[in-house]
Amino acid sequence: MDRQSQRSFKSTLSRIVISLVLIVHVASCFELALQLSLKMEPTLVDFDKYLENFIADNKNLALLLDYDGTLAPIAPHPNLTHMTDETKSALNRIADNSRIFTAVISGRGVDDVKAKIGLNGVVYAGNHGLEILYPNSTRYNQEIPGSVSGNYDKMVKELEKITRSGSWIENKGVSLTFHYRAMAEDQHDMIRDEAKFIIEGFGYRANQAHCAIEAKPPVHWHKGKAAEYILSHNFGEEWRSTTKVVFAGDDTTDEDVCEILKGVGVTFRVTADPNLPTKATYRVPSTRSITTLLNWIDQKFSN
Numbered sequence: 001m002d003r004q005s006q007r008s009f010k011s012t013l014s015r016i017v018i019s020l021v022l023i024v025h026v027a028s029c030f031e032l033a034l035q036l037s038l039k040m041e042p043t044l045v046d047f048d049k050y051l052e053n054f055i056a057d058n059k060n061l062a063l064l065l066d067y068d069g070t071l072a073p074i075a076p077h078p079n080l081t082h083m084t085d086e087t088k089s090a091l092n093r094i095a096d097n098s099r100i101f102t103a104v105i106s107g108r109g110v111d112d113v114k115a116k117i118g119l120n121g122v123v124y125a126g127n128h129g130l131e132i133l134y135p136n137s138t139r140y141n142q143e144i145p146g147s148v149s150g151n152y153d154k155m156v157k158e159l160e161k162i163t164r165s166g167s168w169i170e171n172k173g174v175s176l177t178f179h180y181r182a183m184a185e186d187q188h189d190m191i192r193d194e195a196k197f198i199i200e201g202f203g204y205r206a207n208q209a210h211c212a213i214e215a216k217p218p219v220h221w222h223k224g225k226a227a228e229y230i231l232s233h234n235f236g237e238e239w240r241s242t243t244k245v246v247f248a249g250d251d252t253t254d255e256d257v258c259e260i261l262k263g264v265g266v267t268f269r270v271t272a273d274p275n276l277p278t279k280a281t282y283r284v285p286s287t288r289s290i291t292t293l294l295n296w297i298d299q300k301f302s303n
């Protein structure tokens with residue numbers, strides 16, 4: 001190869017290398033932008049897009065909300081959760097607004113979730129909807145056959161035998177949560193399988209939750225059924241045509257509400273995972289987005 005050919009070869013080679021570097025750089029910037037946009041917090045303007053047309057005809061608004069992971073960020077222990085001041089005051093104004101019906105549907109015991117929210121004028125459902133508490137203090141308890149509930153205490157006793165440092169049982173009377181958040185991560189699969197085996201052995205349903213297994217009685221009742229019940233109780237059997245329903249939740253048990261509201265409501269799943277399968281209308285990345293949702297609703301219904 002003469003000198004001129006060598007120079008031209010080198011210059012072609014360096015152009016190819018530079019182009020490749022540029023392509024890789026542009027691709028990684030694009031991927032980063034995509035990731036950021038999927039994790040980006042929605043603004044009030046985004047909620048205009050999600051909800052403005054939906055509520056335009058000024059029907060009743062029913063707002064149904066989950067608590068842990070939706071109104072309050074997940075914490076190391078259930079006693080340590082709290083809503084931010086901004087969430088609290090937006091929810092307070094909404095609960096006071098006669099144009100909005102508000103219900104909180106939680107996996108916690110009903111009195112526990114009421115104490116966490118601390119607002120009157122709100123309907124509370126606890127134990128994944130098995131118990132409902134109205135503002136006038138009347139209660140609804142979903143019936144659980146004796147053949148099922150008779151196993152509950154025995155199941156608790158068996159689960160106590162497998163609890164070890166970092167795991168514990170939250171006994172909520174009719175359902176329980178077996179927590180293992182504080183165990184070493186490499187122990188999670190093992191303890192989860194052991195707990196599931198016991199729960200299912202006693203005929204209860206074992207549902208995966210955040211670093212926990214929920215043991216629920218095998219009755220045809222869940223958060224979705226409770227949502228239907230609450231809406232019919234408040235707005236009558238025709239609620240689907242008279243009421244606009246908005247729901248937000250973060251867990252697998254919340255998917256039952258999204259399912260019930262398909263085609264009639266707008267639902268939000270709080271998740272940082274853009275690929276998580278969900279029946280919700282929209283995914284939002286965090287509890288911060290729910291505060292923005294509350295602020296949006298408060299503003300729209302404040303005059």
Ligand SMILES: O=P(O)(O)OC[C@H]1O[C@H](O[C@H]2O[C@H](CO)[C@@H](O)[C@H](O)[C@H]2O)[C@H](O)[C@@H](O)[C@@H]1O
Nearest residue numbers: 067068074075076077078106107108177210212
């Ligand atoms: O339906 P929710 O209101 O979302 O309640 C679901 C369960 O939430 C609680 O456990 C979860 O949150 C805790 C606090 O952030 C966290 O420490 C725990 O690891 C999570 O699993 C609550 O303790 C359960 O009773 C609820 O069923």
